[in-house]
Amino acid sequence: MNVRLYLWQRFTAMLMAPLVLVHLAVIIYATRRGLSAADILARTRGSVAWAAFYGTFVLAAAVHASIGVRTVLLEWTRWPAFRRELLAVLVGLLLAALGVRAVAAVVLP
Numbered sequence: 095m096n097v098r099l100y101l102w103q104r105f106t107a108m109l110m111a112p113l114v115l116v117h118l119a120v121i122i123y124a125t126r127r128g129l130s131a132a133d134i135l136a137r138t139r140g141s142v143a144w145a146a147f148y149g150t151f152v153l154a155a156a157v158h159a160s161i162g163v164r165t166v167l168l169e170w171t172r173w174p175a176f177r178r179e180l181l182a183v184l185v186g187l188l189l190a191a192l193g194v195r196a197v198a199a200v201v202l203p
Contacts, residue, residue, distance in 0.1 A: 160186025
């Protein structure tokens, strides 16, 4: 594996670990308090902090997943490098676009 990609995947994993823990803590808090979707949206609308938190989470996950897809394709298929790289990049872009859209839906007023 390319050393640069290896380091990026490890970096994004280290970045996502605390983000996942905070995300799970938020889920537990919301469910124990009995918050509805409307209650949660009322708290997140217009919040730059939540946008930054989940935006970072989305971008780290998209990079991490695309590198993982590339590695799986390398190990499981005999596809040419161009096809593997293209699919990995497309998966990363799709995840990033869907994630940014979800963050915008939750944060933007």
